[in-house]
Amino acid sequence: MQLSLNKPKVLIGMKAIDLTQVGAGKEVRVSRLDCAPGTCQRLREMGFCENALVKKIRGGADLVCWVCGTRVALSARLARQILVEHVDGNS
Amino acid sequence: MSQPKRWVAVVGNPNAGKSTLFNALTGLRQRVANYPGVTVEKRTGTAYTLHGEAVELVDLPGLYSLSPRSPDEEIARKVLRGESPGIPKPDVILCVVDASNLERNLFLVTQVMELGIPVLVALNMVDVAEARGIRLRPEELGQRMGVKFIPTQAHRGKGLVELRAALGQKLADPGERRWVMPPQLATAVGQIAAAWRDARPAELGAEGRALELLAGSGEGPEGAKKLALAWRERFREQAYDWSAAVVQARYTYLQEMLGQAGVGPGHGKMTWTDRIDALVLNPVAGWAALAGILMLLFTSIFSVAAYPMEWIDAGFSALGEWVQGTMPAGLFRDLLVDGVLAGVGGVVIFLPQILILFFFLGLLEDSGYLARAAFLLDRVMHRVGLSGKSFIPLLSSYACAIPGIMATRTVEDPKDRLTTILVAPLMSCSARIPVYTTLIAAAVPAAVMPSWGKAGAMLGLYALGTGTAFALAWLFRKKMLGGGSPPLILELPPYRRPSVRTVALRMWERAVIFIRRAGTVILALSILLWFLCNFPQSAEDPSERLAQSFAGQIGHALEPVLKPLGFDWRIGIGLVASLAAREVFVSTMSIVYHSEGEEEGLIQAMRSAAWPDGSLIYTPLTCLALLVFYVYALQCLSTVAVARRETGGWKWPAFMMAYMAGLAYAGAWLVQTVGRALGG
Numbered sequence: 001m002q003l004s005l006n007k008p009k010v011l012i013g014m015k016a017i018d019l020t021q022v023g024a025g026k027e028v029r030v031s032r033l034d035c036a037p038g039t040c041q042r043l044r045e046m047g048f049c050e051n052a053l054v055k056k057i058r059g060g061a062d063l064v065c066w067v068c069g070t071r072v073a074l075s076a077r078l079a080r081q082i083l084v085e086h087v088d089g090n091s
Numbered sequence: 092m093s094q095p096k097r098w099v100a101v102v103g104n105p106n107a108g109k110s111t112l113f114n115a116l117t118g119l120r121q122r123v124a125n126y127p128g129v130t131v132e133k134r135t136g137t138a139y140t141l142h143g144e145a146v147e148l149v150d151l152p153g154l155y156s157l158s159p160r161s162p163d164e165e166i167a168r169k170v171l172r173g174e175s176p177g178i179p180k181p182d183v184i185l186c187v188v189d190a191s192n193l194e195r196n197l198f199l200v201t202q203v204m205e206l207g208i209p210v211l212v213a214l215n216m217v218d219v220a221e222a223r224g225i226r227l228r229p230e231e232l233g234q235r236m237g238v239k240f241i242p243t244q245a246h247r248g249k250g251l252v253e254l255r256a257a258l259g260q261k262l263a264d265p266g267e268r269r270w271v272m273p274p275q276l277a278t279a280v281g282q283i284a285a286a287w288r289d290a291r292p293a294e295l296g297a298e299g300r301a302l303e304l305l306a307g308s309g310e311g312p313e314g315a316k317k318l319a320l321a322w323r324e325r326f327r328e329q330a331y332d333w334s335a336a337v338v339q340a341r342y343t344y345l346q347e348m349l350g351q352a353g354v355g356p357g358h359g360k361m362t363w364t365d366r367i368d369a370l371v372l373n374p375v376a377g378w379a380a381l382a383g384i385l386m387l388l389f390t391s392i393f394s395v396a397a398y399p400m401e402w403i404d405a406g407f408s409a410l411g412e413w414v415q416g417t418m419p420a421g422l423f424r425d426l427l428v429d430g431v432l433a434g435v436g437g438v439v440i441f442l443p444q445i446l447i448l449f450f451f452l453g454l455l456e457d458s459g460y461l462a463r464a465a466f467l468l469d470r471v472m473h474r475v476g477l478s479g480k481s482f483i484p485l486l487s488s489y490a491c492a493i494p495g496i497m498a499t500r501t502v503e504d505p506k507d508r509l510t511t512i513l514v515a516p517l518m519s520c521s522a523r524i525p526v527y528t529t530l531i532a533a534a535v536p537a538a539v540m541p542s543w544g545k546a547g548a549m550l551g552l553y554a555l556g557t558g559t560a561f562a563l564a565w566l567f568r569k570k571m572l573g574g575g576s577p578p579l580i581l582e583l584p585p586y587r588r589p590s591v592r593t594v595a596l597r598m599w600e601r602a603v604i605f606i607r608r609a610g611t612v613i614l615a616l617s618i619l620l621w622f623l624c625n626f627p628q629s630a631e632d633p634s635e636r637l638a639q640s641f642a643g644q645i646g647h648a649l650e651p652v653l654k655p656l657g658f659d660w661r662i663g664i665g666l667v668a669s670l671a672a673r674e675v676f677v678s679t680m681s682i683v684y685h686s687e688g689e690e691e692g693l694i695q696a697m698r699s700a701a702w703p704d705g706s707l708i709y710t711p712l713t714c715l716a717l718l719v720f721y722v723y724a725l726q727c728l729s730t731v732a733v734a735r736r737e738t739g740g741w742k743w744p745a746f747m748m749a750y751m752a753g754l755a756y757a758g759a760w761l762v763q764t765v766g767r768a769l770g771g
Contacts (some may be wrong), residue, residue, distance in 0.1 A: 016295060029133055035578075039578065040335070041156075041158060042155070042156075042580060043580065044335060044338040044339070045155045045156040045158070046155055046195065046580060047194070047195050047339060047342075049338055049342050050339060051336070051339075052342070057365070058368075058372060060374065061464060061470055062469055062470060062579065064368070064372065064466075064583060068194045068284050069191065069193070069194055069195060070192045070195060070582055070584075071364070071368075071581075071582070071583040071584075071585075072580065072581070072582055073462070073466040073469075073580075073582075073583050074578070074581075075470075075473070075578045075579040076576035078579065081578075
């Protein structure tokens with residue numbers, strides 16, 4: 001399923017935003033991946049599993065995250081399909 | 092020579108230092124080829140254990156997972172399963188893991204351990220991990236995972252003795268799976284694995300096989316396949332994402348295991364990589380840095396390479412003179428001098444440029460910068476339907492389309508890769524430089540055109556090729572091949588000091604491949620062209636002989652087709668002769684106009700060449716049409732040969748030749764027609 005590109009996504013019972021909406025330097029937890037199965041699998045294998053902690057290092061058009069001990073660059077198009085929640089005390 | 096007894100497959104994540112370790116273990120005892128039927132490079136080499144036993148190492152492509160989604164991953168799976176022709180099933184799998192990034196690297200190890208083959212883990216880059224405050228406990232890790240861990244620093248040659256000692260020992264099978272499978276999935280995998288064991292009791296790793304069958308990949312006994320299909324269907328009906336559950340379960344196990352083994356996560360302090368990234372990924376400074384690096388690369392290719400190119404040229408000329416002075420006059424001498432030496436020398440001369448290009452690419456890749464450049468360019472490339480990963484092959488094509496096309500192997504998406512191969516020859520390569528220089532000089536006298544004007548004209552031709560390449564990439568990728576480009580997911584490795592040994596080995600490898608091709612394909616084509624330009628031998632005068640030769644006859648036959656472009660039969664000979672390599676156009680024109688070796692003489696002769704009615708052939712408009720023709724035409728048979736190898740058939744090289752020939756003809760015709768209409 002392809003999500004619309006600009007609307008924030010809201011999950012029932014919790015506030016989920018996509019990764020592009022997170023400020024640089026903030027740490028978030030992955031709550032859901034909303035992309036094609038192959039892409040989802042690749043993201044998970046690279047550490048973007050559900051519940052994984054991700055720190056956004058750089059924002060901008062394309063972004064860089066710190067996940068599983070490495071820096072991973074993502075296009076904004078893909079980052080919009082990664083739904084995350086702020087971890088406690090970090091919002 | 093004794094046969095190597097055992098095969099060791101080397102696997103690991105990209106950037107884990109796998110190739111550096113492979114190079115350190117095998118040195119120059121390497122062989123590079125392609126896997127049969129596919130374009131994935133196969134690198135094998137011989138290493139020796141501490142007892143002097145020869146073991147054959149096969150370096151697999153960098154992988155994040157064994158789930159086959161790309162050609163690289165499919166090849167790796169086949170090699171590890173012993174299903175790749177020409178490579179026996181490995182006796183040992185050497186997993187190279189980045190010690191500073193254990194969680195993600197060990198994910199692949201958990202998959203490899205399910206193959207039923209003994210596994211050895213090289214805990215590489217321990218220095219980087221320790222600098223980041225990560226506590227490593229190889230013994231503890233080995234006990235918990237059931238495989239041997241050996242700390243290494245491949246770039247410094249540390250840990251190699253221990254590794255060679257371990258390769259000489261008999262290693263045990265990793266044994267039972269350590270990660271906990273979700274109950275729902277465990278039932279399915281248990282049933283499929285049991286069916287597998289019933290059919291093939293001697294084979295180990297039934298659970299790994301069961302997971303492969305569940306994913307729909309791999310072959311197996313009918314009973315196991317039917318069960319896997321039924322479970323897959325059931326999971327689909329239940330909307331149960333079993334593959335996500337597997338990834339999650341592996342990571343959960345690894346997090347707990349690393350915690351229990353006392354492997355600390357390290358500090359999150361700002362590192363040099365973060366500081367450099369702040370600059371090179373900055374929207375302004377990053378582009379300036381990239382422009383500076385590209386400028387340095389091009390300056391080196393076109394200026395530093397000029398010296399060794401002159402030496403090679405002088406060497407071939409001296410050799411030609413020596414042959415001419417030593418051998419009696421005759422056809423065989425002409426063949427050696429004008430065919431073999433001129434043809435092969437004309438191509439080998441570009442070796443310095445290719446080596447400089449690979450030197451820079453090696454430095455940029457080994458240092459970790461290349462991934463940043465691809466990241467920076469992703470947005471630009473995305474506009475034409477490609478990803479940032481296509482940037483490097485297109486950049487390489489400015490030197491030569493051959494290494495450019497070979498560099499497309501790093502592009503994961505097959506459609507992106509094909510598009511990049513199709514447009515790479517439009518980037519003006521170094522072989523076009525002599526043609527551009529000659530035709531610009533023929534179009535406008537040196538006295539009239541200042542040097543900045545020539546440079547501007549040259550830049551315009553480069554821009555025309557590049558702009559067309561991007562426009563056609565958009566057309567091919569978005570309109571013809573269809574489907575979206577996969578979104579960018581790219582690991583940005585920490586910056587490292589490049590390994591001189593790795594870069595030097597890569598340059599050596601490319602030089603060998605290039606010279607081997609010059610000695611085979613180019614040699615054969617040179618002999619053929621010499622024959623076409625010299626037979627039948629009906630006249631004494633070289634110019635007359637050329638006119639009556641097979642090539643001349645072809646030129647005359649082509650004249651009616653070429654006339655609308657403003658080209659006569661002599662240009663036709665040049666076009667035919669330069670089919671194998673563009674730069675041959677200049678030497679052919681020298682023969683046609685009787686001005687061997689003198690550039691000024693050739694330009695003068697071209698400027699005074701006339702049609703039978705007395706009107707000049709090389710008007711500025713015709714020169715411009717010819718320039719446009721050479722910007723677009725695929726006058727390089729080596730590129731066609733490489734494209735055939737890389738695309739696995741003749742279909743796409745034939746398309747490439749056809750569209751580029753069409754573009755060249757249409758472009759030249761348009762220039763001539765519009766120019767004439769405007770009174771040119």
